[in-house]
Amino acid sequence: MNFKPYNHTEEELQQRIETILKRQNASCDRREALKTIFQSIDFTTLEAFDNAQKINEFCAKALAFPNNDLHLSVPAICIYSPFVKQAKELLKGSGIRVATVACAFPSGQMPFELKKKEVEYCVGQGADEVDMVISRGAFLEGDYDTVYNEIQGVRDICQPPVRLKVILETGELKTVGNIRKASELAIMAGADFIKTSTGKVPVAATPMAAVVMCDTIREYYETTGQMVGFKPAGGMTTVEDALTYYYIVKDILGDSWLNSRSFRVGTSRLAGKVMEELLK
Numbered sequence: 001m002n003f004k005p006y007n008h009t010e011e012e013l014q015q016r017i018e019t020i021l022k023r024q025n026a027s028c029d030r031r032e033a034l035k036t037i038f039q040s041i042d043f044t045t046l047e048a049f050d051n052a053q054k055i056n057e058f059c060a061k062a063l064a065f066p067n068n069d070l071h072l073s074v075p076a077i078c079i080y081s082p083f084v085k086q087a088k089e090l091l092k093g094s095g096i097r098v099a100t101v102a103c104a105f106p107s108g109q110m111p112f113e114l115k116k117k118e119v120e121y122c123v124g125q126g127a128d129e130v131d132m133v134i135s136r137g138a139f140l141e142g143d144y145d146t147v148y149n150e151i152q153g154v155r156d157i158c159q160p161p162v163r164l165k166v167i168l169e170t171g172e173l174k175t176v177g178n179i180r181k182a183s184e185l186a187i188m189a190g191a192d193f194i195k196t197s198t199g200k201v202p203v204a205a206t207p208m209a210a211v212v213m214c215d216t217i218r219e220y221y222e223t224t225g226q227m228v229g230f231k232p233a234g235g236m237t238t239v240e241d242a243l244t245y246y247y248i249v250k251d252i253l254g255d256s257w258l259n260s261r262s263f264r265v266g267t268s269r270l271a272g273k274v275m276e277e278l279l280k
Helices: 012-028 030-038 050-067 081-090 112-123 138-139 144-156 178-190 205-226 240-252 268-278
Strands: 042-044 076-079 097-102 131-132 163-167 194-196 229-231
Touching: 012 081, 012 112, 012 205, 012 240, 030 131, 042 268, 050 076, 050 081, 076 081, 076 131, 081 097, 081 112, 097 112, 112 131, 112 138, 112 144, 131 144, 138 178, 144 163, 144 178, 178 194, 178 205, 194 205, 205 229, 205 240, 240 268
Parallel strands: 042 076, 076 097, 097 131, 131 163, 163 194, 194 229
Antiparallel strands: none
């Protein structure tokens, strides 16, 4: 399909964000919103010092979440690929999916043949979801074919039921036009989700990037009837930050997206804060 020209300025988008937040703050049930957010959190550890013992403890924490009075659980954990097989065994029967990152996360700087080998390893280890980064260097050079072909090549490896999230790293794309173009490429190449960020760069998720990405998802859905998920990740430090992205999704995409099949949140640090508010 051919997407429509996207000519919105940053100033126009910012005004729109303010309107969305005002409208949704006035009409949304905060408690129900927080329940949805908690049940959409990709509980994540992606640190250089991760090891087998830490993954044991991390999985135990994920498994303990449903023991709260509300019986709410996270839908997935996200970890580095060497620990996928271990996590799959620890989480067996829990319904918690195992996601991993790939394609030279977080930089994307690796020959594509090696990226494919990495993704094949992830799938072979049992990953339920793969979060790949795009080649921002190629994208910023205007080499859109390379970016598209790499996503499509990874999609070919991640056959259903494996789900593919494509990380745009919007903070490095910088402009509205670039975020829009990268969203189009990822969707057309077969992404199940488009995701803002790795969380490893100074500028991660922003409301402006979220609006551009959700607008692109909406246009694709209206033309094809196919739903693509959205995941904001990185940069969220308060419960209000997480609610901002919930409100944007609700306003632009609607309630059909507000579940873990189509909405994920990369904000592990807020899991405890969200649950604390819900249990008050």
